[in-house]
Amino acid sequence: MSEKTLTKEKFKEFMKIKGWPFLKNILINHNYVVSLILLLIIGRIASSNFLTFANITNLVKSSTFIGIIALGMTLVIISGNIDLSVGSILGLTAANTAIMFNNTHSIILSLLYAIVVGTLLGFINGFFIGKAKVASFIVTLATMAAFRSLTVQQGQGGPILINQEAYYSILRGLGYGTFLNIPYLVWIFVTIVILMILLMTKTKFGRYVYAVGSNEKAAKLSGINVDRIKIYIYSLTGLLTGIASFLYVARFGSVDTATAGKSFELDAIAAVAIGGTSMAGGKGFIQGTFFGIIVLYSIDSVLSALRVPAFVNDLIKGILILGAVLLQKVLNNRKANN
Amino acid sequence: MVVEFKNIYKNFGAVQALQDVSFSIGEAEIHGLLGENGAGKSTLMNILGGVLSPTSGTIVIDGTSYSHLTPHQAVELGISFIHQELNLVNDLRVFENLFINRELTIAKIYLDKKEMIRKSHEVFKRMNINIDPTLHVRELDTLEKQLVEIARAILFETKLIIMDEPTTALTDKEINNLFTIMRDLKNNGISCIYISHKMPELFAVCDKYTVLRDGKFIDSGFFKDIDENRATELLVGRKIIEDKDIHRAQLDTETVFEVQNISCPPYFKNISFSVKKGEVVAITGLFGDGRGELSEALFGARKLTNGKIFKNGKQLNLSSIKHVMKSGIGMIPRNRKERSIIKDMNILNNVSIAHFNAKHKKFLISTNEEIKRFEKNQKITNIKANSPKDPITSLSGGNQQKVIFARWFELDSDVYLLDNPTQGIDVGAKFEIYKLINYLAEQGKSIIVFSSEFPEIYKISHRCIIMYRGEINKVMNHDELNEVDMMFYSTGSNRKES
Structure with a gap:
């Protein structure tokens, strides 16, 4: 009996010192975790197939393409900007990567090519935003249209097909293969997530991104070359989109120039918002975006498990995005008042 | 209007901006509100204007008690607040500004421009001034803008006008004109709260005075019963004693920082001066003197059209702020x-940011090294914080400013450009900043302080450069410094004839 009360007290003590602050921190700064857990519980109740190993890896796998892009979008939004062109960058880069692969039949060269093209397209955004100081919304709205147009021109309105023989013998394995029962795509995605977390928390560049987004003037007066940081951010987003484009080609084996990557930017922005990154800049986490994209993708499977007609999926998504951001606002206000 | 403050308290977090302030303002009275920056004048006036709510206490207006006011209530009661930064829309015309949010209409839809212009003419005539109501506000000079604000107050039956340092940007003639209008208003039964640092003006126009110091009520009475010495005593209080704690550091002969003939039109031109090792040079002036732009230019944040800057005899590369930082100049x-704290970052990251830029060579950041650097500088700057990982916004203004000092200590800069370093911090923290500046001077650092506060300049500087309209008008050594002369040269009074 006395032993029982002792452990109870110990538990209380522990909660007081470590537990509550920890939970509070999660609730306030990482509340996307709450939405994820809620969704997963609903899904689990609705269907016993939900939350199985295969189901989870599937979820992560299907979110890889937009997920990798959303990581770049996180930096863009933390720095107080926006990038509407990522979908078009993916289209243009994927189309060119497919052509490169047809010509070389080489994984390495295609990947490098995708990275170079993506980075270059991102750099174009960054140049106009950083150096010419045009609002990011306008620049990327323009390049969104321009890059898409170039892509469609390249495919003459139709798809760019990949040499099927070469695709099946060389590239397809990457898009469908597994290691330790986990798809390559998931390994790649998670590796990039970890690298990006390190970049944002452990390097000077990460600090500068936060500083620029939080107070550009102060960042400049601390000696940060703000224009250059913006160019780096957009180039990096282009680079990540390049990687996503390469994986896209590996997975789907052809690129429909009119639709490849279309409205990816919206899902990417939604993931960033659900993940708790402030649209005003200065605050946000890579891991938030990672959970954000998974929340976004698990909606589909939860809804189908609940036998909700697929037509209302986007309605639910919309409500969820709004709800997540409202929740953050309420919690942040409470924090400010304390 | 009779306004009575009863036991007003106002806290901002841990900072007590107002403590137990009680006094009253009578009908048709010009009431001078005195106090140094940070004494709580603005806080109190914002409470009266409904912008802030008092933590406790009541405001009694014409017999009715209020625990707090909303901005809307304040306007309804007839209180007008004329801010230091004027609240006019530059892109609208004068009459549109006068009637903003209270437009006259025909049938509730169409704006009745004719009537609004007619009424604007009427009010200007009543004030005995000549402003065309159809001009755009951006075409007006500062006095005219101020008068438009006052006209707006008169137009809507204001019973009390609060003026926060209305004369800083005005010439003597304009000031007299303003005073005539204020006296007219008084004769029409309108009360006025007049906030100013300038004793002669206060004595010229005000009937009663109230002095605040460190957020506390000190004294209230009639100006005719006191003289300027007594007023200054009330104003400055205990700090006269504290002054003894600050000794100016000994001067070295070595020149560290030298500016030769730099210009950046239209802000400033032909500026030359030098600063010795261990010297504190103050640069002062009034609104429009180009001092803010000069401070930016010295740090490489603003391009010069000509002139050179030298540090230790070597010409500075002003092409980027980073180059200037690396040459040992901090700002x-x-x-x-707006310009220095990064609000979403914690204290530690705010301190480290300059270090990363100029000194950090490694690829990854080590939090332990960061904390070690912080702790070293925390001791020197005396930052009061629970944990370096707390958000910077959890600190008081003074401690935030010390964090910004620490930012440059990490780089061990030799020259410090301090642009209004005690802006918006309370008196105690100000004193700590002065001690910090003195400490730096003793360490042989060279310091350039941009300030508009005479007591501050007097306390810390060896020499004071007074600017007027972008040029150096006068240089005064510490033993020549006095407030009257400083104002004389700041207003360009010595140049009036030319």
């Missing part, structure tokens, strides 16, 4: 909230 910008 505390004015307007801390």
Whole structure:
């Protein structure tokens, strides 16, 4: 009996010192975790197939393409900007990567090519935003249209097909293969997530991104070359989109120039918002975006498990995005008042 | 209107901005509100204007008690607040500004421009001034803008006008004109709260005075019963004693920082001066003197059209701020909230940011090294914080400013450009900043302080450069410094004839 009360007290003590602050921190700064857990519980109740190993890896796998892009979008939004062109960058880069692969039949060269093209397209955004100081919304709205147009021109309105023989013998394995029962795509995605977390928390560049987004003037007066940081951010987003484009080609084996990557930017922005990154800049986490994209993708499977007609999926998504951001606002206000 | 403050308290977090302030303002009275920056004048006036709510206490207006006011209530009661930064829309015309949010209409839809212009003419005539109501506000000079604000107050039956340092940008003639209008208003039964640092003006126009110091009520009475010495005593209080704690550091002969003939039109031109090792040079002037732009230019944040800057005899590369930082020059910008603190970052990251830029070579950041650097500088700057990982916004203004000092200590800069370093911090913290500046001077650092506060300049500087309209008008050594002369040269009074 006395032993029982002792452990109870110990538990209380522990909660007081470590537990509550920890939970509070999660609730306030990482509340996307709450939405994820809620969704997963609903899904689990609705269907016993939900939350199985295969189901989870599937979820992560299907979110890889937009997920990798959303990581770049996180930096863009933390720095107080926006990038509407990522979908078009993916289209243009994927189309060119497919052509490169047809010509070389080489994984390495295609990947490098995708990275170079993506980075270059991102750099174009960054140049106009950083150096010419045009609002990011306008620049990327323009390049969104321009890059898409170039892509469609390249495919003459139709798809760019990949040499099927070469695709099946060389590239397809990457898009469908597994290691330790986990798809390559998931390994790649998670590796990039970890690298990006390190970049944002452990390097000077990460600090500068936060500083620029939080107070550009102060960042400049601390000696940060703000224009250059913006160019780096957009180039990096282009680079990540390049990687996503390469994986896209590996997975789907052809690129429909009119639709490849279309409205990816919206899902990417939604993931960033659900993940708790402030649209005003200065605050946000890579891991938030990672959970954000998974929340976004698990909606589909939860809804189908609940036998909700697929037509209302986007309605639910919309409500969820709004709800997540409202929740953050309420919690942040409470924090400010304390 | 009779306004009575009863036991007003106002806290901002841990900072007590107002403590137990009680006094009253009578009918048709010009009431001078005195106090140094940070004494709580603006806080109190914002409470009266409904912008802030008092933590406790009541405001009694014409017999009715209020625990707090909303901005809407304040307007309804007839209280007008004329801010230091004028609240006019530059892109609208004068009459549109006068009637903003209270437009006259025909049938509730169409704006009745004719009537609004007619009424604007009427009110200007009543004030005995000549402003065309159809001009755009951006075409007006500062006095005219001020008068438009007052006209707006008169137009809507204001019973009390609060004026926050209305004369800083005005010439003597314009000031007299303003005073005539204020006296007219008084004769029409309108009360006025007049906030100013300038004793002669206060004595010229005000009937009663109230002095605040460190957020506390000190004294209230009639100006005719006191003289300027007594007023200054009330104003400055205990700080006269504290002054003894600050000794100016000994001067070295070695020149560290030298500016040769730099210009940046239209802000400033032909500026030359030099600063010795261990010297504190103050640069002062009034609104429009180009001092803020000069501070930016010295740090490489603003391009010069000609002139050179030398440090230790070597010409500075001004092409980027980073180059200037690496040459050993640090900067505390004015307007801390806007220009120096990074609000979403914690204290530690705010301190480290300059270090990363100029000194950090490694690929990854080590939090332990960061904390070690912080702790070293925390001791020197005396930052009061629970944990370096707390958000910077959890600190008081003074401690935030010390964090910004620490930012440059990490780089061990030799020259410090301090642009209005004690802006918006309370008196105690100000004193700590002065001690810090003195400490730096003793360490042989060279310091350039941009300030508009005479007591501050007097306390810390060896020499004071007074600017007028972008040029150096006068240089005064510490033993020549006095407030009257400083004002004389700041207003360009010595140049009036030319």
